[in-house]
Amino acid sequence: MRKTLSAYPYLVWAVLFIVVPLLLVAYYGFTVEQADGTVAFSLENFRDFFTSEIYLQALWRSIWMAAVATAICLLLGYPVAYYLSGNLFKNKGLLVLLLVIPMWMNLLLRTYAWLILLDTKGIFNALLGFIGLGPFEFLYGTHSIIFGMVYNFLPFMILPIHSVLVKMDHSLVEAAQDLGAPPTRVFFKVTFPLSLPGVFSGISMVFMPAVTTFAISDILSGRKIQLMGNVIENQFLRADNWNYGSTMSLILMVLILITMFISSKYDKGNEGGGLL
Amino acid sequence: MSKTLKKLYVSLIFLFMYAPIVVLAIYSFNDSKFRTAQWKGFTFKWYERLFENDQMLGALQTTLYIAFVSAVIATIIGTLAAIGIHNMSKRTKGVVMAVTNLPVLNPDIVTGIALMLLYVFVGIPLGRTSLLLSHITFNIPYVIISVLPKLGQLNKNMYEAALDLGASPAYAYRKIILPEILPGIITGFLFAVTLSIDDFVISFFTSRTENLSIYIYNAVSKKYDPSINALSTLMFAVIFILLVIVNKRSVKHEEN
Numbered sequence: 001m002r003k004t005l006s007a008y009p010y011l012v013w014a015v016l017f018i019v020v021p022l023l024l025v026a027y028y029g030f031t032v033e034q035a036d037g038t039v040a041f042s043l044e045n046f047r048d049f050f051t052s053e054i055y056l057q058a059l060w061r062s063i064w065m066a067a068v069a070t071a072i073c074l075l076l077g078y079p080v081a082y083y084l085s086g087n088l089f090k091n092k093g094l095l096v097l098l099l100v101i102p103m104w105m106n107l108l109l110r111t112y113a114w115l116i117l118l119d120t121k122g123i124f125n126a127l128l129g130f131i132g133l134g135p136f137e138f139l140y141g142t143h144s145i146i147f148g149m150v151y152n153f154l155p156f157m158i159l160p161i162h163s164v165l166v167k168m169d170h171s172l173v174e175a176a177q178d179l180g181a182p183p184t185r186v187f188f189k190v191t192f193p194l195s196l197p198g199v200f201s202g203i204s205m206v207f208m209p210a211v212t213t214f215a216i217s218d219i220l221s222g223r224k225i226q227l228m229g230n231v232i233e234n235q236f237l238r239a240d241n242w243n244y245g246s247t248m249s250l251i252l253m254v255l256i257l258i259t260m261f262i263s264s265k266y267d268k269g270n271e272g273g274g275l276l
Numbered sequence: 277m278s279k280t281l282k283k284l285y286v287s288l289i290f291l292f293m294y295a296p297i298v299v300l301a302i303y304s305f306n307d308s309k310f311r312t313a314q315w316k317g318f319t320f321k322w323y324e325r326l327f328e329n330d331q332m333l334g335a336l337q338t339t340l341y342i343a344f345v346s347a348v349i350a351t352i353i354g355t356l357a358a359i360g361i362h363n364m365s366k367r368t369k370g371v372v373m374a375v376t377n378l379p380v381l382n383p384d385i386v387t388g389i390a391l392m393l394l395y396v397f398v399g400i401p402l403g404r405t406s407l408l409l410s411h412i413t414f415n416i417p418y419v420i421i422s423v424l425p426k427l428g429q430l431n432k433n434m435y436e437a438a439l440d441l442g443a444s445p446a447y448a449y450r451k452i453i454l455p456e457i458l459p460g461i462i463t464g465f466l467f468a469v470t471l472s473i474d475d476f477v478i479s480f481f482t483s484r485t486e487n488l489s490i491y492i493y494n495a496v497s498k499k500y501d502p503s504i505n506a507l508s509t510l511m512f513a514v515i516f517i518l519l520v521i522v523n524k525r526s527v528k529h530e531e532n
Contacts, residue, residue, distance in 0.1 A: 006360040017412075018379060079286075080286055097519065107474075155293075229385055236481070
């Protein structure tokens with residue numbers, strides 16, 4: 001009993017600031033304020049959400065845009081992780097550090113930086129202008145949000161895959177080579193399957209922040225395209241409907257917990273991918 | 277694929293990662309009020325504007341204050357918590373860690389909203405105090421997660437040997453356990469400082485007082501302001517230099 005005493009301040013803190021707030025979200029999510037000002041238990045907000053075309057569209061849009069961004073990150077990032085784990089480069093440590101550094105910069109600033117490059121009067125259009133093309137509107141569309149997600153979360157895909165590949169038992173690869181397997185076969189039969197834990201933690205580390213973002217879509221779509229994050233933000237800060245906002249937060253939370261649950265099933269023995 | 281092609285591919289990805297940062301830095305010296313590619317001449321004007329901007333300086337001060345104070349408090353509560361949790365029975369430990377992982381796994385937007393509802397419900401005004409409480413809350417789990425594995429690696433016999441040799445439990449903790457888990461505590465503290473400086477979403481929902489992230493968000497959503505370019509260039513330079521120094525030091529450490 002005495003040995004656990006030192007955890008008590010934290011336990012009190014956790015109940016007050018972790019458990020109670022989530023119960024409040026649940027309370028608001030499952031209640032509605034009636035015309036006479038009283039509060040009643042109700043599933044009305046859930047029914048509204050799942051019958052509202054606008055909100056279901058926002059949910060669907062968030063999921064598929066995050067999924068597309070995750071897929072692009074995997075395609076772009078896997079080769080980088082693979083090449084950085086081999087002996088292609090001498091100063092690998094420095095290169096990995098260079099991948100980590102942008103992640104320590106504020107996400108808003110990283111996203112904002114693209115405005116200068118992609119603006120209709122920006123650098124890309126100026127360059128295209130030299131060869132007689134454009135100007136094109138790169139910003140304020142679905143593609144610009146996906147682009148922003150890929151840019152912001154690519155290191156989250158590369159690093160976990162890289163850390164698994166570095167720790168991989170290379171004698172397995174050599175054994176396959178000795179037994180006469182061609183390089184592509186070695187890759188698909190040995191290296192890739194062994195790197196799957198890193199791939200799965202990369203997928204969840206990109207998908208989760210992407211599906212809940214509202215800052216990237218705010219900046220790169222000029223508040224035109226609404227994702228789940230934007231819709232929830234609106235309910236709390238503009239529409240002032242906390243019950244509905246809480247309902248949507250609960251739905252988003254369940255979506256994330258399901259994703260986590262699925263990815264943890266495939267991700268045993270790989271603790272977080274060793275980000276730091 | 278030949279080696280050159282592979283190297284070219286990796287270079288292109290690095291170009292993609294760094295191009296916007298470099299461009300931003302270059303254009304922070306451009307003497308133009310508009311977001312165009314046109315170069316209108318070199319100037320330090322936007323940097324000067326930045327240091328005359330009281331709103332920005334206030335936000336910066338809030339960020340640094342909250343980062344330091346929340347990290348110190350979270351490190352103390354978190355380290356004590358980790359020691360207690362380490363001694364818990366397996367079942368209790370499971371429940372406590374499940375709760376601890378909630379802020380880590382939950383989307384930031386949900387954590388932010390949940391805390392905002394709490395503050396409004398209890399009547400804490402959304403300002404510096406609520407901001408500090410939020411940051412302590414999302415920092416503690418990372419301290420616990422950094423310290424717990426170190427406790428697991430401890431050699432129990434050392435502590436018991438100290439007790440057998442007549443040390444009081446408090447003395448044995450300070451002399452035996454603390455030095456062993458110190459690297460975990462420092463990692464947790466640094467984690468907390470960084471997360472606090474970097475956080476936008478949770479701060480955005482739980483505070484009306486601007487910290488740097490909220491300031492940037494508000495400024496970016498308004499019209500183009502080149503002093504934001506200057507601000508990001510400075511922030512990036514500081515982070516870059518710090519990380520390179522830390523990295524060089526840890527490389528030297530390993531070599532010795």
